Amino acid sequence: MIKLTIDGKEIEVARGTMLLDACRQAGADIPTLCYDPDLRLAGSCRMCVVDVKGRPALVASCVAPAENGMVVQTESDDVVESRKIILELLAARHKFECPTCEKDGECKLQDYMYRYGVKESRYDGEGPHFGMEDPNPFIERDYDKCIMCTRCVRACDGITGAQAINVKDRGHHAKIAAPFDGKLADSTCVFCGQCIMVCPVGALSSKVAAGQGKPAQNKKVLTTCTYCGTGCTLELNVNNDRVVGVTSNRDENWSPVNKGALCVKGRFGWDFIHSPDRLTTPMIRENGGLRPASWDEALDFAAGKIKEIKEKYGPDSLAMFSSARVTNEENYLAQKLMRAVIGTNNVDHCARL
Amino acid sequence: MTNAIGELEKDATAIFLIGTNTTENHPVIGYKIRKNVRENGAKLIVADPREIELAKMADVYMQFRPGTDVALLNGMMNVIINEGLLDKEFVETRTEAYEAFAQVVEKYTPEYVSPITGVAAEDIRKAARIYAEAERASICYAMGLTQHSTGTDNVKSCCNLALLTGNLGKPGTGVNPLRGQNNVQGACDMGALPVVFTAYQGVGIEANREKFEKAWGVKLSGQNGLTLTAAINKAHHGELKALLVLGENPMVSDPDLDHVEDALDNLEFLMVQDIFLTETAQRADVVFPGVTFAEKEGTFTNTERRVQRVRKAISNRGDARQDYEILCELSTRLGYPMSYSSPEEIFEEIRTLTPSYAGITYQRLEGKGLHWPCPTEDHPGTPILHKEKFNRGLGLFHAIEFREAAELPDAEYPLILSTGRSLFHYHTGTMTRRAVALDLHQPENEIQVNPATAAKLGIIDGEMARVVTRRGNIELKARLTDIVKENVIFTFFHFSEAAANVLTNASVLDPVAGIPEYKVSAARLEKIS
Numbered sequence: 092m093i094k095l096t097i098d099g100k101e102i103e104v105a106r107g108t109m110l111l112d113a114c115r116q117a118g119a120d121i122p123t124l125c126y127d128p129d130l131r132l133a134g135s136c137r138m139c140v141v142d143v144k145g146r147p148a149l150v151a152s153c154v155a156p157a158e159n160g161m162v163v164q165t166e167s168d169d170v171v172e173s174r175k176i177i178l179e180l181l182a183a184r185h186k187f188e189c190p191t192c193e194k195d196g197e198c199k200l201q202d203y204m205y206r207y208g209v210k211e212s213r214y215d216g217e218g219p220h221f222g223m224e225d226p227n228p229f230i231e232r233d234y235d236k237c238i239m240c241t242r243c244v245r246a247c248d249g250i251t252g253a254q255a256i257n258v259k260d261r262g263h264h265a266k267i268a269a270p271f272d273g274k275l276a277d278s279t280c281v282f283c284g285q286c287i288m289v290c291p292v293g294a295l296s297s298k299v300a301a302g303q304g305k306p307a308q309n310k311k312v313l314t315t316c317t318y319c320g321t322g323c324t325l326e327l328n329v330n331n332d333r334v335v336g337v338t339s340n341r342d343e344n345w346s347p348v349n350k351g352a353l354c355v356k357g358r359f360g361w362d363f364i365h366s367p368d369r370l371t372t373p374m375i376r377e378n379g380g381l382r383p384a385s386w387d388e389a390l391d392f393a394a395g396k397i398k399e400i401k402e403k404y405g406p407d408s409l410a411m412f413s414s415a416r417v418t419n420e421e422n423y424l425a426q427k428l429m430r431a432v433i434g435t436n437n438v439d440h441c442a443r444l
Numbered sequence: 445m446t447n448a449i450g451e452l453e454k455d456a457t458a459i460f461l462i463g464t465n466t467t468e469n470h471p472v473i474g475y476k477i478r479k480n481v482r483e484n485g486a487k488l489i490v491a492d493p494r495e496i497e498l499a500k501m502a503d504v505y506m507q508f509r510p511g512t513d514v515a516l517l518n519g520m521m522n523v524i525i526n527e528g529l530l531d532k533e534f535v536e537t538r539t540e541a542y543e544a545f546a547q548v549v550e551k552y553t554p555e556y557v558s559p560i561t562g563v564a565a566e567d568i569r570k571a572a573r574i575y576a577e578a579e580r581a582s583i584c585y586a587m588g589l590t591q592h593s594t595g596t597d598n599v600k601s602c603c604n605l606a607l608l609t610g611n612l613g614k615p616g617t618g619v620n621p622l623r624g625q626n627n628v629q630g631a632c633d634m635g636a637l638p639v640v641f642t643a644y645q646g647v648g649i650e651a652n653r654e655k656f657e658k659a660w661g662v663k664l665s666g667q668n669g670l671t672l673t674a675a676i677n678k679a680h681h682g683e684l685k686a687l688l689v690l691g692e693n694p695m696v697s698d699p700d701l702d703h704v705e706d707a708l709d710n711l712e713f714l715m716v717q718d719i720f721l722t723e724t725a726q727r728a729d730v731v732f733p734g735v736t737f738a739e740k741e742g743t744f745t746n747t748e749r750r751v752q753r754v755r756k757a758i759s760n761r762g763d764a765r766q767d768y769e770i771l772c773e774l775s776t777r778l779g780y781p782m783s784y785s786s787p788e789e790i791f792e793e794i795r796t797l798t799p800s801y802a803g804i805t806y807q808r809l810e811g812k813g814l815h816w817p818c819p820t821e822d823h824p825g826t827p828i829l830h831k832e833k834f835n836r837g838l839g840l841f842h843a844i845e846f847r848e849a850a851e852l853p854d855a856e857y858p859l860i861l862s863t864g865r866s867l868f869h870y871h872t873g874t875m876t877r878r879a880v881a882l883d884l885h886q887p888e889n890e891i892q893v894n895p896a897t898a899a900k901l902g903i904i905d906g907e908m909a910r911v912v913t914r915r916g917n918i919e920l921k922a923r924l925t926d927i928v929k930e931n932v933i934f935t936f937f938h939f940s941e942a943a944a945n946v947l948t949n950a951s952v953l954d955p956v957a958g959i960p961e962y963k964v965s966a967a968r969l970e971k972i973s
Contacts, residue, residue, distance in 0.1 A: 315744045322744060347812040360879040394777035397713070418742030428778075431780060436647050
């Protein structure tokens with residue numbers, strides 16, 4: 092263990108702890124943009140700088156190991172001034188479309204500009220502009236909002252392993268791009284949307300969820316994905332009794348299997364919930380077609396038929412296909428219905444298919 | 445799975461994938477495997493008839509002929525025994541019937557197996573050595589291994605391999621089926637199977653029946669029921685008269701769809717409870733509108749036996765009802781009143797009858813869920829099975845000879861057709877075909893064909909082609925790709941308008957599991973002139 096002093100508070104941390112973590116353990120609120128605890132460190136945005144006594148320059152705390160005897164200030168005048176300049180530099184490049192931005196209210200750039208009172212940028216001027224057309228139906232890429240933190244690049248590599256995107260060009264013209272600045276669909280991108288998950292601003296967003304509700308308006312309901320058997324945890328974003336998007340929770344204690352990572356189906360395949368094709372009323376076959384019926388009529392009809400067939404041919408003339416898609420509770424009732432009520436073990440589901 | 449998913453990312457030092465296209469069908473598990481290989485240097489062995497994405501980063505890739513799994517696995521085990529790479533202590537202390545097994549494996553030398561499987565003998569040796577020499581090796585498989593007339597033999601062979609090398613009961617090891625549906629594990633656990641009550645308690649055992657008879661207050665049948673595939677056949681013969689379908693779509697998912705259609709038309713009564721008017725629901729006599737996962741409370745059990753909560757986000761759509769309420773209403777009208785105030789109340793009943801779930805409560809599931817078996821409320825759950833001993837005591841080796849698939853290519857049908865899933869769709873497409881972005885990205889089916897095979901037939905990339913088997917034919921776009929060998933073609937089964945299961949075989953099933961042989965059908969590809 093080593094000892095250091097952070098904002099006048101002495102703390103003890105394990106050797107090898109990064110200064111950022113030590114500061115957070117000491118209760119300091121350090122702003123970060125490029126830092127992500129699950130990704131390879133970049134140390135590029137410099138938002139996390141702190142003042143270490145005796146050091147000639149401010150230290151990027153996410154990439155600096157804590158050292159024994161360090162005396163650290165996390166919000167000194169120099170630190171604040173430095174962060175303001177960084178925000179001004181980022182603001183000079185960022186396209187402010189906050190009123191219509193999908194990230195409004197959950198944007199780190201917005202939060203930090205508010206926190207440090209950065210209202211305008213001294214560096215404003217004609218900057219580069221990037222087109223945003225990418226014909227894929229999943230991911231909106233608006234690089235005029237990109238702050239080049241490279242979290243998307245590192246998530247694509249470190250979480251998904253797709254390695255579909257990287258930084259293209261340098262300086263003012265730097266942008267995140269698929270190979271040869273081509274389409275995502277022509278790259279190794281698998282449209283998992285982990286890039287959207289880690290983007291701290293509105294440069295990356297879901298086309299499927301666009302325009303249906305801002306983060307602050309949505310209630311998030313943690314649940315288990317309805318597709319394959321991996322059992323990923325996801326958050327259904329709900330606005331006005333409608334599912335308007337899917338996000339994910341990166342805390343292992345709440346998302347134990349996937350830690351926030353999803354696939355294309357989990358992240359973008361939820362809108363069937365509100366398909367106009369959804370069945371909303373019982374139906375009974377009549378004259379070769381199906382016609383709407385009341386619940387009582389349909390249930391009585393079904394129960395009558397089941398009884399009639401059971402009496403005529405015996406319980407083993409009936410069978411049920413239960414479902415690998417419904418819950419445990421429903422499967423339990425389905426087999427109970429067949430076994431206890433109808434009197435047959437003819438119950439199965441599509442485990443074989 | 446005998447082991448937990450997270451172990452594939454951290455603990456396994458070698459991973460053997462057979463019959464699983466993990467990055468497409470279980471993408472998040474695929475990410476973890478790739479990460480372990482890239483960042484920790486875990487060794488990767490891939491056996492698959494298609495050169496799937498993970499094959500490209502494998503230490504050994506074995507592109508074997510579909511249906512020759514047993515030969516390939518016996519070949520690997522032959523090497524392990526002959527080169528003394530087996531875990532002698534594990535075999536002696538934890539297993540039985542080794543001798544008979546070893547005797548069968550003796551003739552499966554790599555040189556003997558190579559012409560059967562189409563895999564170079566040296567690759568079989570290399571794969572065997574990597575797997576056996578690893579400190580902790582995990583086997584993962586999916587339907588590529590099981591959907592064969594020898595599916596049960598294929599799975600048992602994987603178990604043999606793990607037993608032989610002691611790769612069970614420790615982190616990063618195990619025999620790990622990656623299950624394809626959100627709650628297929630739970631549906632099995634809950635006894636939605638024709639031979640068992642919940643937690644695999646056999647219906648043929650009197651004590652089990654007595655337990656459930658007491659709980660449910662009725663006399664129960666001890667006669668094994670019909671599997672899904674058998675039920676369709678019985679309906680076809682007119683012996684099954686009524687079918688109740690809850691969230692299933694046999695008109696797309698089952699083998700030989702003409703046969704399924706005839707069978708359903710033969711029924712006196714077909715009831716369907718679903719969220720959409722599926723191809724099956726369109727033929728129903730009565731249709732009940734249920735709800736999606738977003739509209740319900742409950743639990744799903746994933747492939748690693750982790751029971752997790754499903755939480756209601758929105759209210760029922762239109763006049764649709766909760767699926768459990770529909771079942772209760774029906775039961776009540778059939779003279780057996782059923783009424784539960786919530787799914788949690790049903791779960792409480794499940795616990796009392798299901799030893800492996802007895803210690804699980806909704807409250808305990810908050811957060812990380814629990815792996816069954818979890819017999820008591822203070823039990824932490826069981827991420828790893830078979831630690832000290834197997835359920836039956838000793839691990840049983842099975843002596844298994846290789847058998848060919850039921851339908852082999854011939855002059856008339858010279859190709860092997862395999863079916864499977866795409867990353868962008870799910871099962872019969874009921875949901876994903878109605879998810880706008882997914883369907884926009886992949887709106888139609890394709891047949892994957894090796895360019896050399898296509899060239900012989902004069903078929904170019906993107907051209908509509910006809911696939912013909914003894915059951916029927918479909919027309920779909922040809923996609924020329926060298927991920928399949930010249931004698932293999934592959935298609936997806938998600939698309940009802942070009943339904944792969946028109947082509948598949950319903951007449952031959954695995955004798956134990958009743959699983960259809962979706963991975964091997966003799967087929968012919970035709971140019972549409």
